[in-house]
Amino acid sequence: MSQEIHGTYSSEPGEPAESAEPEATRRAADEAESSRASRGWWDRNADEYQSDHGGFLGDDRFVWGPEGLDEAEAGLLGPAASLKGLDVLEIGAGAAQCSRWLAAQGARPVALDLSHRQLQHALRIGEGLPLVEADAGRLPFRDASFDLACSAYGAVPFVADPVRVFREVHRVLRPGGRWVFSVTHPVRWAFPDEPGPEGLSVAASYFDRVPYVEQDEAGNAVYVEHHRTLGDRVRDLVAGGFRLVDLVEPEWPAWNNQEWGGWSPLRGNLIPGTAIFVCERD
Numbered sequence: 001m002s003q004e005i006h007g008t009y010s011s012e013p014g015e016p017a018e019s020a021e022p023e024a025t026r027r028a029a030d031e032a033e034s035s036r037a038s039r040g041w042w043d044r045n046a047d048e049y050q051s052d053h054g055g056f057l058g059d060d061r062f063v064w065g066p067e068g069l070d071e072a073e074a075g076l077l078g079p080a081a082s083l084k085g086l087d088v089l090e091i092g093a094g095a096a097q098c099s100r101w102l103a104a105q106g107a108r109p110v111a112l113d114l115s116h117r118q119l120q121h122a123l124r125i126g127e128g129l130p131l132v133e134a135d136a137g138r139l140p141f142r143d144a145s146f147d148l149a150c151s152a153y154g155a156v157p158f159v160a161d162p163v164r165v166f167r168e169v170h171r172v173l174r175p176g177g178r179w180v181f182s183v184t185h186p187v188r189w190a191f192p193d194e195p196g197p198e199g200l201s202v203a204a205s206y207f208d209r210v211p212y213v214e215q216d217e218a219g220n221a222v223y224v225e226h227h228r229t230l231g232d233r234v235r236d237l238v239a240g241g242f243r244l245v246d247l248v249e250p251e252w253p254a255w256n257n258q259e260w261g262g263w264s265p266l267r268g269n270l271i272p273g274t275a276i277f278v279c280e281r282d
């Protein structure tokens with residue numbers, strides 16, 4: 001899970017390799033700049049990310065977000081027994097924990113990520129999975145190559161043109177294929193990214209779609225995250241050729257006492273933190 005969690009979490013930006021702290025701002029960032037920033041950020045921060053969160057993610061667990069919703073229980077891709085023999089593409093796979101779980105169910109997963117360093121962590125955990133380093137907006141696969149596609153906090157929040165990604169996913173899925181992805185819940189955009197009480201007061205407009213950018217002293221983006229409202233996400237999916245089957249907003253479970261960036265039991269019990277879109281290709 002980056003942000004992609006799977007791949008994975010989007011609102012926990014880190015420090016670039018430069019000594020100076022990046023400047024946080026709101027400004028336009030096109031497809032090329034966003035992709036370049038994401039690749040660089042995850043390559044620089046993959047080690048720390050896996051060290052900090054690898055215990056929670058596990059080596060072969062499919063977790064949809066910081067709340068800890070597990071695919072083994074949620075069955076958003078379908079019953080676990082039905083996954084056997086299916087070709088599955090994981091986008092923004094990070095260290096491929098989700099793909100490893102899918103393989104254990106008898107599926108044939110392919111783990112794709114933009115970050116070379118994240119995929120090196122996938123190799124560190126264990127070989128045997130097909131790993132592909134590529135941009136989610138330019139999937140290097142033939143049409144109708146997969147039965148399912150999934151992404152746990154991978155790719156989608158970081159791309160300037162999500163419709164392009166959705167059309168690519170639509171292209172590589174077979175008719176009737178399911179596309180399930182999780183992102184930071186759009187309502188969180190209006191709140192400070194803080195786990196405590198200071199993160200419970202609205203500080204920005206939910207409708208402000210100007211990207212969040214961290215940039216270096218030369219003005220080059222080192223981290224970019226794009227906001228879409230819930231309505232935007234639905235319209236983007238339709239434009240990409242998908243039908244929305246379900247929208248899951250996981251509640252914070254009593255057993256989960258961890259803080260992960262802006263996610264925490266305090267906030268999780270009051271406002272949604274994750275949105276999971278379950279879609280199908282007609």
